[in-house]
Amino acid sequence: MSEPSPNGASAARTVSVVVPTFGKAALLRTTLDAVSAQSYPASAIEVVVTDDCSSDETPRFLAGYEPSYRLVVERHEANRGRAAARNTAIRAATGDLVVFLDDDMRAEPELVAEHVAFHEDHPGSAVIGNALTAPELGPSNVYSYLDTRGVHKLAPGSRVPARYFLTNNSSVPRDALLTAGLFDESFASYGFEDMEIAYRLEQEAGLAFWYCASAVAYHIHAHTLDQLLAKRLESARASLPVLLAKFPEKAGDLSVDTLLPPDPADPPSRRLRRILLGIAMSAPALAFARGVARASSLGRLSHPFIDLLVAASYREGLRLAASRDHAGEPARRAG
Secondary structure, X not given: OOOEOOOOOEOXXXXXXXXXXXXXXXXXXXXXXXXXXXXXXXXXXXXXEEEXXXXXXXXXXXXXXXXXXXXXXXXXXXXXXXXXXXXHHHHHOOOOEEEEEOOOEEEOOOHHHHHHXXXXXXXXXXXXXEEEEOHHHOOOHHHHHHOOOHHHHOXXXXXXXHHXXXXXXXXXXXXXXXHHOOOOOOOOOOOOHHHHHHHHHHHHOOOEEEEEEEXXXXXXXXXXXXHHHHHHHHHHHHOHHHHHHHOHHHOOOOOOOOOOOOXXXXXXXXXXXXXXXXXXXXXHHHHHHHHHHOOOOOHXXXXXXXXXXXXXXXXXXXXXXXXXXXXXXXXXXXX
């Protein structure tokens, strides 16, 4: 008889926690320490870390780190990006359930047990956990905005669209990942590699997507508004075009169809929406939106203005991608 976890989930299911990392040694320690504090038996957990060619203290830290669970460390000798880093870890993993965590997440003690229990109740699923901003980072319009996006718009326990899948706190049966063909390593820059594999997990492995609000992990990496918008622009410039090339029918589902450069084949309704969006994204309007987004006392009232700024960043990124009016190659970072 296998040892039960405190919430009744069987420990017979082995779990591989996959963590890609790049240059975040201090944050990574917090992530790995939190796995040691899990209520799920350490004997049923392994953590597979792929160091995507970090140049900081990460290699030395990992070489000397001795947790309560089995730790497997893989290293890329060249920086290859988050998709490749996760694939390396998945190939090295031995658990039948893969739990994805980023290297700047602090899992609550019940996280692994909650993921396992949800899979037992919902076989054939991908499970999206509850990723929230760590309280110690303090109040911020950006943090409150991020904590109300994606699955947070839905009720706990809901079945959710595949596009909400994120790999900062989620879980998938390993055999389903192998069936879908793992992550597409042509996503070498930031963003959308998790959404792309979600579509294939749905279409090729037949998985349903669910939100498990009780599987909580806190994001412990501080982000400013400018950093958020820079990431969105970069993901639209380098990664979103790759996603849309593979799944062009998803542009409307992602609400980016009116952000794409004009096409003579656009229907009149889309042309009109693009014109109205252009007015909303005029320089004065965006300057006003930035001011509102930075007004610390507004909270949720700032969210529509942050939405506008995010959409403008996506539009600019897509414009740059279409015109190829940019210099250099995207940074291929796992962190």
